[in-house]
Amino acid sequence: MRFSVFLNARTMRPEDDRQLMKDLETHALRAGDLGFSAIFMPDHHFNGYMPVASDSFIFAAYLAAKMPQMHFGFSVVSVPLHHPVRLAERINILDHITEGKLLVGIGSGTTPEEMIGFGVNYKDAGAISDRNLELAEALWAKAMEDPAIEIDNGPHQGRVLQRIAPAPFTSGHARLMPVAMKETSAQRAATHGWPAFIPAFTPPRIGGTEPFVHVKKFFDIYRDKLTAAGHSDEVVASALDWTTHTYQCVHVAESDDQAREELEVILRAYQAAVEREAEFNARAESNAENTKTDRTPNALTEDWIGTWCLYGSPETVIEHLTPYKELGIGNVLCGTTTGPLTEERLRLGNQTLDLVSRKVMPALA
Structure with missing residues (x-):
């Protein structure tokens, strides 16, 4: 079982943006030194979500130059927000920079507010995402003498006469990682021999205190x-080796009581950030074209904690993850910087890195 770090921190003020980027760099380097397998980043915009997420390809390239042994991934790229040419080009460049150690999670996006900023109606996001992926595949395969791709x-328009450059480093192109929540997504990953993200809930209900039931369902379908x-x-072994289950917040302490107490401090700050963002999302949902069909529970509810959090002493975390290892989950993606990244939050994130590295990894890796 691999362990990877998800750099999903936020800022609450513009003047904190630069410090967050420096702190995430330090945190990522620490994870590399401690033996984590990959650094993953989100792809989000506006809302004060995460300064580096507005172009995480750039931040990944910056870190890759400092960490040549590290794998890099995205959880996940919001495909409707990217012109297919730029998507294919950027993936190819990063595929070269990492020498093939790239895992590109793909999805259709999460919030109307992000969509309207890029001229996409939320209700059309799924269809635009599917078509963008078809176009990207055609662009990756296009030779100079092939007919133009329209x-x-x-919002994405164009006509490509020549090929895109650079050509991929990986045969075909870098590995994509669909979220295996729908039959079509699971089939796309399986057909290409790609790993997949395995969720712990079934829409429209985001939450639940029995996440393993959902993980097993989606994993069995994909496998x-x-x-x-x-x-x-x-190919099968490589795909399963990187098949990923994600925890939005992972927090490990010396005891279960300490971990729960510190987790609640983290989640209170996280929830405050989410509620601020909800105000802007409500403005975006002012018409039927941009109305979400699901609602995320409050992060302090047992539903949300049960689905999205992994916490406790090292022994408790090992016990929790053992069934996932036995199921065949290859990679655990750990949100170690969830919420606004204060100095104290960074200390707690580093605490988690250290304890996972010293006590959890030896038992499960």
């Missing part, structure tokens, strides 16, 4: 499709 997909796709044993 792009007419919502069955992967093994039926006719790949070599090596």
